Amino acid sequence: MPQYISVILNKEKYAIPMINVQEVVKYENIVKVPGSDNYIIGVINLRNKTIPIMNLKDKLNLRKDISKDSKIVILTKKGSNLGIIVDDTSEIIDVGEKDVEKINNNNFSTVIRKNEHLYKVIEIDNLFEGDFKDYTKEILDKHIKDEHEELIQILKFKLGNEIMAIPVENVQEIVKKPLIYSIPDMPNFVKGVMTLRGEIIQIIDLNALFKKNNLNLKELIIIKINGIKFGLHVEEVKNITSVEINAINKLPVTSKNSKVIGVINLNSEIITLLDLEKIFDELGIEIEKIVLDENEKGEETIDESKLFLIFKLIDEDYAIEIEKVREVTVLENEKVKDVVNIRGEVIPLIDLNEKFNNKNTNSKNIVIIKGKEKDFGLIVDEVEEITRINKSKIEKVPDEVISDTSTGEYLKNIINQDSNLIFIINAEKLEM
Structure with a gap:
């Protein structure tokens, strides 16, 4: 319609x-x-x-x-x-x-x-x-030359009183309440290691790296850079948003070993964009050994997996490819209904609970989707995590689900991993 x-x-x-x-x-x-x-x-x-x-x-x-x-x-x-x-x-x-x-x-x-x-x-x-x-x-011709602007997706997180961010392209997944094992003779900013589906991953304590006071670090961002995975222990993962490349302001004065690319002023919120390469360099010679180990193991490549945003509708988990997501936001002071104004842009909204469950939970969590013709927003109950899924774990939705349910056409595939089943949303069908 x-x-x-x-x-x-x-x-x-x-x-x-x-x-x-x-x-x-x-x-x-x-x-x-x-x-x-x-x-x-x-x-x-x-x-x-x-x-x-x-x-x-x-x-x-x-x-x-x-x-x-x-x-x-x-x-x-x-x-x-x-x-x-x-x-x-x-x-x-x-x-x-x-x-x-x-x-x-x-x-x-x-x-x-x-x-x-x-x-x-x-x-x-x-x-x-x-x-x-x-x-x-x-x-x-008399005024400013029209230039194509590039956008970058960033994942924001909280560390003390500061909001920091890293590029989404480096994010593998987000782990809540990770079990971390201490390892002796590590630099003070290496908190330890964890196992993730049989893989050993070193954990960087951003609290120690940036010399913050003791913070309650609760969530772990698994990132991958130069073929190596490691975890960033952070206080709280906030959301995903898109910013223009030219909105990143490089600081004229920084320390020699600064781990900051620049700062972003987004809606009066100052965001520090971290330089993952510099953080990576802090691990020094320890990383070189891990690189050799990973190469010998024949580690899973990016081409064999896809990154998903996982969100909840009532008691069920759903997923959507991160490449389809423009940003994730929470509308604290706005009444969410049919449309929302995001930085001056009018975004039509689809309440997935109304569409799938005939219920309105009055949620203010919005996932903005990149549409073919126009971007649109999905109202969801809760955004849970970002995770990378091996393509071998992605299956076809059974024909009976598609043909015999009113919402089957909106389901693209199904993730079958660790005895959990998560439907992947078909964004193109929702846009129609």
Whole structure:
């Protein structure tokens, strides 16, 4: 069922297809186009990408007043972006065929009647048509060059009063309440070893490495670098998020042996991004011996396994490939329903408990999924861990489960490991 976002223009409701909405931002920092008599009034710099801005009221021949409370809806179509100024955004609406009516109007050909409201549907093609590309190219040439931005996924964790992070690509899994064995004659920051499915893994005590006061370290992040696994003992694993590469600020003054790549200011939260290579170097000659041992054993390669995020719905565990996950967040002060605003981006939500169990647990745990057309969020009860699963442990879902259950189509595969069965969610089916 198609979704639309409702916007307000001069107290009237209009609708825009959600598939064309990238995000919503504040009306600010517009670089005006001198002498423009066109409805393209200027440009904004959105994360180093220059976006032309249209006065939608002007385009629709409406009263043109704009206030400081106006908003800009960033639209996307075939790789092009356009910002349109609206008075406000309202809600996300699901639209069926019976809700749509055709009309004869110069500006609109369709209206939606839903929830006792009438929404005029804005034709996206009309906004991008005509001399839009030529006109905006002339504007863009005068301003900031459009550059493709790279994103990096990071796993955040708590250590004392600080929030630290490491790249997700190095994470193997997360172990809660690990059993650690002490080993004599180790550096003070090597807490000991643990066994993980028969494999011996050294544990680094970040409390000692960063000379913190005694902290209650409860969780273990298993990471892999240069072919070697080791564990980082941390106080609490927080969540996964995506940040732009250029948002990582390198510190101008650091110690010679600094283990920090840089810091990230994310929503007023300062995150320290650790340099795993430098931490790895701290293990020195001890690692060299382990490298030889692992090579002799013929250790499992990344190609033979996949990384999953495990989450809970009521009493059952489910999994989704980490490559599908954009970020994980908890909405502390927001009411979670059909849509959420993540740093100005409108994200539609799917409550998996309602979909799978016909129950609403009022959870605020959100897993943001990378969609083919548009990212979307899954409301889950609890995010439990990140773990790496050997592909030999991943099985096909029985045909009976797919054909004889209402949710079978949303199940992609099943993990069968250590007598535990975990269904893998089919993100593509949920997006449809």
